[in-house]
Amino acid sequence: GAVVSQHPSRVICKSGTSVKIECRSLDFQATTMFWYRQFPKKSLMLMATSNEGSKATYEQGVEKDKFLINHASLTLSTLTVTSAHPEDSSFYICSARHRDPSYEQYFGPGTRLTVT
Amino acid sequence: RKEVEQDPGPFNVPEGATVAFNCTYSNSASQSFFWYRQDCRKEPKLLMSVYSSGNEDGRFTAQLNRASQYISLLIRDSKLSDSATYLCVVGSFQKLVFGTGTRLLVSP
Numbered sequence: 001g002a003v004v005s006q007h008p009s010r011v012i013c014k015s016g017t018s019v020k021i022e023c024r025s026l027d028f029q030a031t032t033m034f035w036y037r038q039f040p041k042k043s044l045m046l047m048a049t050s051n052e053g054s055k056a057t058y059e060q061g062v063e064k065d066k067f068l069i070n071h072a073s074l075t076l077s078t079l080t081v082t083s084a085h086p087e088d089s090s091f092y093i094c095s096a097r098h099r100d101p102s103y104e105q106y107f108g109p110g111t112r113l114t115v116t
Numbered sequence: 117r118k119e120v121e122q123d124p125g126p127f128n129v130p131e132g133a134t135v136a137f138n139c140t141y142s143n144s145a146s147q148s149f150f151w152y153r154q155d156c157r158k159e160p161k162l163l164m165s166v167y168s169s170g171n172e173d174g175r176f177t178a179q180l181n182r183a184s185q186y187i188s189l190l191i192r193d194s195k196l197s198d199s200a201t202y203l204c205v206v207g208s209f210q211k212l213v214f215g216t217g218t219r220l221l222v223s224p
Contacts, residue, residue, distance in 0.1 A: 034212075043120075043203070043216040044160065093159050105212060107159040 006108035020080045021111045023094030029074035030096035038091040050077045084115040120215035137218045139187040139204030148207030153200045194222045
């Protein structure tokens, strides 16, 4: 199957700092990438849908000024958590979808963010 | 009401047992249905798509009942390696909505 990478896999940062997470589709072009967040023992929650070259679409309740998403190319999307707080500590997972409209998404390995 | 509901479990079964998971979804306009598997602290991985006609992949059988908005997964001859969380996932308007997952523990 298609490969999606995320970097970093784990990050610890201090409250008030910003953290950038990268999501790359390694062997295909992804016109759409998705960012999810998963708290312990909870389901994956979609945060935003990112289309290459356009602004991301955020889900209700997700602050776009806090979670900055950039999808500058067909193989890279970034999520920046600005002014992180301990409650932002979570597992952030991206996924990427092929050009063709479909539901099949390929997930990255996730980034575990801990804000102290 | 949650869009996708699952029994969180855990289901504790011995090796070789047959186990079934159920899932209900609330959006009748949903178009695609999947079962994903997620191991602890890992990303979800697609296990199988689910069709109204039912589909089988080795020891795994998935079924969809659109009228009842109900999805099932049957695992036969459970293996230790089947221990994981099984996520019911529903696709609507090009987005995936995940259930909280059902945890399965297979013991020797």
